[in-house]
Amino acid sequence: MKNTLLLNRYRKQAVTWVALPTVIAAGWIYPPAGFLLLICMIGAVGLSFFSGRSWCDWMCPRGAFYDIFFQKPGKGKPVPTWFRSPKLRYFMLGFIFVVLGSQLYFSWGNLDGMGMSFVRLLTMTTLVGIVTALLVHPRSWCHICPMGTLASLFGKGKKPLHISDKCTSCNLCTQACPMGLTPHEGKEAGFLTDPDCIKCGSCTVTCNRNALYFTQRAPKTDHQEKTKTRCT
Ligand code: SF4
Numbered sequence: 474m475k476n477t478l479l480l481n482r483y484r485k486q487a488v489t490w491v492a493l494p495t496v497i498a499a500g501w502i503y504p505p506a507g508f509l510l511l512i513c514m515i516g517a518v519g520l521s522f523f524s525g526r527s528w529c530d531w532m533c534p535r536g537a538f539y540d541i542f543f544q545k546p547g548k549g550k551p552v553p554t555w556f557r558s559p560k561l562r563y564f565m566l567g568f569i570f571v572v573l574g575s576q577l578y579f580s581w582g583n584l585d586g587m588g589m590s591f592v593r594l595l596t597m598t599t600l601v602g603i604v605t606a607l608l609v610h611p612r613s614w615c616h617i618c619p620m621g622t623l624a625s626l627f628g629k630g631k632k633p634l635h636i637s638d639k640c641t642s643c644n645l646c647t648q649a650c651p652m653g654l655t656p657h658e659g660k661e662a663g664f665l666t667d668p669d670c671i672k673c674g675s676c677t678v679t680c681n682r683n684a685l686y687f688t689q690r691a692p693k694t695d696h697q698e699k700t701k702t703r704c705t
């Protein structure tokens with residue numbers, strides 16, 4: 474079960490990561506190829522309304538690229554808090570959209586110029602992602618990626634990861650998490666509150682106690698529970 478899920482995930486990522494260097498290389502030769510980046514941007518945000526950041530699991534070529542080439546299995550470590558700070562994330566969100574927006578504005582109507590805006594953006598962010606993957610955490614880019622930030626906002630509470638009281642806080646799930654999250658810390662709440670979970674399932678199959686599982690339904694808040702109790 475564990476090997477099957479992880480192997481299937483790896484197989485899918487082994488296909489999708491190829492799109493990253495392909496689009497970059499193709500874009501520098503034929504700039505309109507840069508418009509393909511829109512698929513990833515729309516996909517990440519669109520899917521978030523139904524299942525949180527699940528696009529970032531294996532469908533995002535960039536995420537797959539970092540998992541395959543930079544992740545050391547079983548060596549999960551948390552991402553530094555400062556790197557995940559809202560200030561840095563919202564700065565990146567604004568900065569990238571201003572840069573992209575202004576480039577599109579000044580090249581409006583010119584297909585090559587507009588396509589090149591996406592190609593330049595993809596090339597630069599990939600280089601930044603590689604440097605931070607080496608220096609900070611393999612998936613560090615995913616914590617400051619503008620589309621990831623939007624997906625985490627729109628996908629909050631979707632397809633939640635539950636933590637049952639069978640959890641013994643052994644920490645294996647944290648070591649397995651490619652995003653550097655700490656699933657077992659949601660034990661008290663009963664579910665992982667971190668909206669950056671990419672729903673990869675690595676933690677669920679790693680947990681020896683079968684304490685982790687997904688549902689499509691958002692967990693009830695304390696307020697909802699109290700209201701329900703009063704009504705019954
Ligand atoms: S691997 Fe399972 S038992 Fe261990 S900390 Fe994570 S949820 Fe708890």
Ligand code: SF4
Nearest residue numbers: 650670671673674676
């Ligand atoms: S918490 Fe679990 S499902 Fe979510 S990203 Fe980490 S390993 Fe994957």
